[in-house]
Amino acid sequence: MYIQRHKQQLLFLMILLLFVSQACTDIFVPGLPEMSHEFASSIKQMNLTISVYIYAQAFFFLIIGVISDLFGRRRVLLACIPLQIIASFAIAMTNSLTLLIILRVIQALGSSAIYIVLRLVIKDTLNKEEQIHATGMLLIGLVLSPALAPVIGAHLINWWNWRACFILIGVSMTGLVIWLAILLPETNLRIQQFRNEFSFKAQLANYTGVLQDRLFIMLIILVGGTFASYYGFIAISSYMYIDEYHTSNTLYSYTYVAIAAAYLLGNRIMLWLNKEQVRPWRIIQYGLIISCIGVTVMISSLFGQTHIFLILGLATFGSLLIRLATAFINPPIQVLVMNYFGNAGSNAIGLLSCLQYVFAGFGTAVVSGLPFAPSVNLVVSSILFTLISLVGYYFCPHSKIQH
Numbered sequence: 001m002y003i004q005r006h007k008q009q010l011l012f013l014m015i016l017l018l019f020v021s022q023a024c025t026d027i028f029v030p031g032l033p034e035m036s037h038e039f040a041s042s043i044k045q046m047n048l049t050i051s052v053y054i055y056a057q058a059f060f061f062l063i064i065g066v067i068s069d070l071f072g073r074r075r076v077l078l079a080c081i082p083l084q085i086i087a088s089f090a091i092a093m094t095n096s097l098t099l100l101i102i103l104r105v106i107q108a109l110g111s112s113a114i115y116i117v118l119r120l121v122i123k124d125t126l127n128k129e130e131q132i133h134a135t136g137m138l139l140i141g142l143v144l145s146p147a148l149a150p151v152i153g154a155h156l157i158n159w160w161n162w163r164a165c166f167i168l169i170g171v172s173m174t175g176l177v178i179w180l181a182i183l184l185p186e187t188n189l190r191i192q193q194f195r196n197e198f199s200f201k202a203q204l205a206n207y208t209g210v211l212q213d214r215l216f217i218m219l220i221i222l223v224g225g226t227f228a229s230y231y232g233f234i235a236i237s238s239y240m241y242i243d244e245y246h247t248s249n250t251l252y253s254y255t256y257v258a259i260a261a262a263y264l265l266g267n268r269i270m271l272w273l274n275k276e277q278v279r280p281w282r283i284i285q286y287g288l289i290i291s292c293i294g295v296t297v298m299i300s301s302l303f304g305q306t307h308i309f310l311i312l313g314l315a316t317f318g319s320l321l322i323r324l325a326t327a328f329i330n331p332p333i334q335v336l337v338m339n340y341f342g343n344a345g346s347n348a349i350g351l352l353s354c355l356q357y358v359f360a361g362f363g364t365a366v367v368s369g370l371p372f373a374p375s376v377n378l379v380v381s382s383i384l385f386t387l388i389s390l391v392g393y394y395f396c397p398h399s400k401i402q403h
Contacts, residue, residue, distance in 0.1 A: 009183065010183060010184065011134060011137060011138070013176065013179055013180060013183060013184075014118050014121075014138055014141070015137070015138060015140050015141035015144075016141065016176055017081075017114050017118065017141065017173075017176055017180070018114060018115070018118070018138060018139075018141030018142050018145075019141040019142075019144050019145045019148075019149075020145075020169060020172045020173050020176060021084075021110065021111040021114045021115065021141075021173075022111075022141065022142050022145035022146070022149070023145045023149035023152075023169060023172075024053070024084075024088070024107050024111055024169055025050060025053065025234065026145045026146050026149035026150055026153070026234070026256065027145075027149040027150065027152060027153035027156075027165040027168070027169065028049075028153055028162050028165040028166070029150050029153065029234060029237075029238055029256075030150050030153050030154040030157060030238060030242075030249040030250075030252055030253050031153060031157045031161070031162030031165065031249070032046055032047075032049075032238045032239070033238060033239065033242050033243055033249075034157065034161070034162060034249075035049075035162055039097045041097060043239055043368055044368045044369065045097070046097075047235050047364055047368045048097075048101055049097075049100060049101060049104055050231070050234065050235055050364050051235075051361045051364040051365055051368075052101050052104055052105065053104040053105070053107065053108050054108075054231065054357045054358075054360045054361040054364065055357070055358070055361045056104070056105040056108035056109070056112075057108040057111055057112045057115070057353075057357045058353075058354040058355070058356075058357035058358045058360075058361065059354065060108060060109050060112035060113075061112050061115070061116055061350045061351075061353040061354035061357065062207075062350050062351060062354045063350070064076065064080075064112050064113050064116045064117065064350065065116045065117070065120060065347070065349060065350040066203060066347065066350065068113075068116075068117045068120060068188065069188065069190075069191070069194040069198075070191065070194055070195055070198060071191070072186045072188050072191055073117050073120055073121050073124070073184075073186060073187050073188050074184050074185065074186045074187075075186075076113055076117055077113055077114070077117055077118075077177075077180060077184070078177065078180070078181055079113075080109050080110045080112075080113035080114075081110045081113065081114065081173060081176075081177045081180070082110075082177060083106055083109055083110055084106065084107050084109065084110020084111065084173060085110070085170050085173050085174055085177070086106070086170075087103045087104070087106035087107045087110075088107060088166045088167070088169040088170035088173065089166070089167065089170040090103050091103045091104070091107070091163075091166045092163040092164070092166040092167045092170070093163075110173075112353075115353060116349065116350055116353060118138065119135065119138070119334070119338070119349060120187075120188070120345075120349070121184070121187045122134045122135065122138070123338055123345060124187040124188060124189070125187055131335050131338070131339075133271060133274065133275075135331045135334055135335055136267055136270060136271045136274070136327075136331045137271075139263075139267060139327070139330065139331060140264065140267065143260045143263040143264055143267065143327075144260060145260075146234075146256045146259055146260045146263075147256055147257045147259070147260025147261065147264075148256075148257070148260075149256075150252075150253035150256040151250075151253040151254060151256065151257060152165075152168070153165045153253065154249045154250045154252070154253035155250065156168065157249060158249070158250065203347065206344040206347040207347050207351060209341075209344065210341060210344060210347055210348045210351050211351070213341075214395075214396075214397055215340070215396065215397050216337065216340075216341075216348065216351075216352070218392045218393075218395050218396035218397070219333050219336070219337065219352075219392065219396060220352060220355045220356070220359075220392070221388060221389070221391060221392030221395075222284070222288075222329065222333070222389050222392030222393050222396065223329055223330060223333050223352075223356060223389075223392075224355060224356055224358075224359030224388065224389075224392070225359065225385045225386060225387075225388035225389030225390075225391075225392065226287075226291070226322070226325065226326045226329055226330065226385070226389055227326075227356045227357070227359045227360045227363065228359040228360060228362055228363030228366070228381075228385040228388070229291075229322055229363060229381070229382050229385040229386065230322070230323060230326065230360070230363070231360035231361070231363040231364050232363040232364065232366065232367035232378065232381040232382065232385065233259075233319050233323075233378065233382075234364070235363070235364040235367050235368055236367045236368065236374050236377050236378050236381075237252070237255070237319075237374075237378065238252060239374040240315075240373075240374035240375045240378060241255065241312070243374070244373055244374050244375060245308050245311075245312060245375075247312075255316055255319075258316065258320055259319060259320060259323050260323075262320040262321070262323045262324040263323050263324060263326065263327050264327075265324060265327075266287075266290075266323075266324035266325065266326070266327030266328055267327040267331075269327070269328070270283055270327050270328050270331060270332075273286075274332075280332035280333075280335075280336060283328050283329075283332055284328060284329050284332055284333070284393070285393075286328050287325040287326065287327070287328025287329040288325065288329070288389060288390065288393055289325075290321055290322075290324055290325035290328065291321070291322050291325040291386050291389060292386060292390075293321055294317075294318045294319065294320070294321030294322035294324075294325065294382075294386075295318065295322065295382055295383055295386045296318075297314055297317055297318035297321060298314065298315055298318030298319065298322075298378070298379045298382050298383075299318075299379060299383070300314050300318075301313075301314035301315040301318065301375070301379065302375075302376065302379055311375060315375060315378060315379065318379075318382070319378075319382075322382065322386070329389075333352075334349065334352065337349060337352050363381065363385060366381050366384070367381040
């Protein structure tokens with residue numbers, strides 16, 4: 001089979017696509033304070049460049065998987081990614097915050113296609129155990145971006161300004177989409193069947209069926225809390241490090257290297273546990289325990305008083321633990337949902353991703369809207385979001401996920 005012969009090369013390309021796509025959010029984060037000054041906007045207004053992007057992704061997640069069922073995985077990717085490229089170059093040239101936010105919505109279309117359709121390619125071509133492994137590997141792209149993109153962005157900002165970040169996104173994605181067009185065949189072999197069976201009423205019924213399933217509801221609450229916590233960190237951390245504690249944007253960017261290293265460590269442990277046939281629910285439990293430890297460490301940072309390095313050290317270490325925990329939680333839940341709902345898998349993974357990013361947008365809004373100092377906002381929001389995850393865990397019908 002073509003995919004099996006080129007599996008490693010295709011997986012590497014998928015990782016790069018997810019890396020650059022995720023960098024659409026990560027690479028310009030060190031420039032948020034500068035952008036806020038340039039556009040004469042508040043923290044809350046400037047963070048719309050993140051939250052609107054997230055909400056747009058959430059919407060596109062709902063429909064992009066179904067569209068790829070009807071028209072093919074390859075065709076959807078090759079239609080959406082070029083739009084993302086055009087939007088990236090246009091952002092680099094705009095002087096209007098309103099237009100920038102609109103262009104971010106177009107960027108989100110390409111990112112949503114990459115995020116959802118690549119997972120459906122994996123589902124089309126691999127068995128369940130291989131899917132968990134491939135999904136874990138695929139998420140490396142999402143992890144490397146927070147590690148490298150802010151560092152790259154900080155140096156680009158120091159060299160020129162934040163606009164260079166989006167130019168680099170456009171150039172990089174152009175090369176990758178050409179490679180994708182050459183390498184990826186169509187993996188959806190049931191297009192005609194999907195078209196014959198398609199109806200808006202049936203799609204609505206699929207979404208309704210997924211939303212009425214208690215397992216799905218509790219899993220989205222569980223994983224949604226972890227997404228809200230991480231995006232809360234993205235939204236507020238630059239203001240904490242740069243504005244509140246006056247570290248350089250370059251030094252701040254290196255915290256993302258540590259955050260990503262924590263996720264990679266968690267990802268490797270999760271893959272090993274999966275290989276050792278540890279049940280998915282047990283792996284998720286480990287992640288929740290680590291999240292609780294991370295929140296406890298973050299709370300202790302509030303008692304650092306005037307010791308800046310102690311405050312930043314504890315807050316960062318707590319964030320590292322929370323990020324590590326997501327590596328235990330996210331991949332097993334994604335694979336479980338795709339397979340649990342069978343023929344409605346595209347609807348389920350799209351809805352799961354949609355609601356994850358709704359939680360992410362919620363996390364951005366909450367941490368930006370709290371009335372305290374950025375460091376306190378980060379701790380308070382992390383407590384709230386971890387409690388949300390624990391609610392999902394407590395009320396989840398465990399028996400459905402333990403096999």
